[in-house]
Structures are given as C-alpha cells and as structure tokens.
Amino acid sequence: MPYYLAQLTYTKEAIKTLDEHPHNRLEAIRPAYEELGITIHEAFLAFGEYDAVMLLEAPDNVRQAAISMAVTAGGAFTHYKTTPLMTWDEGVEAMRLAGESSYTPPS
Numbered sequence: 001m002p003y004y005l006a007q008l009t010y011t012k013e014a015i016k017t018l019d020e021h022p023h024n025r026l027e028a029i030r031p032a033y034e035e036l037g038i039t040i041h042e043a044f045l046a047f048g049e050y051d052a053v054m055l056l057e058a059p060d061n062v063r064q065a066a067i068s069m070a071v072t073a074g075g076a077f078t079h080y081k082t083t084p085l086m087t088w089d090e091g092v093e094a095m096r097l098a099g100e101s102s103y104t105p106p107s
Helices: 012-020 025-034 061-074 088-100
Strands: 003-010 039-045 052-057 077-085
Touching: 003 012, 003 061, 025 039, 025 061, 061 077
Parallel strands: none
Antiparallel strands: 003 052, 003 077, 039 052
C-alpha cells in the first residue's frame, strides 16, 4: 500500500482550544482514518510552518484524498498538505526504468 506524508497547520481557534483543553488529538482522529483503511504509522507535533506531521499508509490515492477533504472540511486546519512517498525499493525500480527510457532532451 502507498505511503503518504501529511503536514497540517491548525487554525488559531483550534490552537486556543487545545491550549485550554490539552489532550492527545491522535487518538481522537485515528478512527476516521481507520474507517477508510488508512493506517497512521507515526504522528508528531512540529515547529514551524506545520503544527503536526503524520506518516500514513493508505490503500490508494482516492482514500487518502477523501480523508484530506474530510479533515479540511472540519475547519480545524488551515492547511493539510499530502505528499506521496515511495519506499527505497520503489525508488530503485523507478531509477532502473528511467535508465532504460528512450527519452532524449530537446536539442
């Protein structure tokens, strides 16, 4: 199954709520991901542009897009960025295929 990196930025209102009522949001959101067949392998709070990052495994792009839309529609995040990831084995296979490609740059 494909892997994804999700990067999320909370709204100011969501951060205020978390400050007033601290709790682990991971366990609150996990069921929504799991009902779509998505596994949250790791999740971290972060500094900088994004407030949280997650390593996800999903059956396909459609289910990953669905959870992204559902979470974004919920209104607690200003950004939900999804990056598809490849394993090293997949990357090496892509390199091999690229090396066999008949592509030539324009001259």
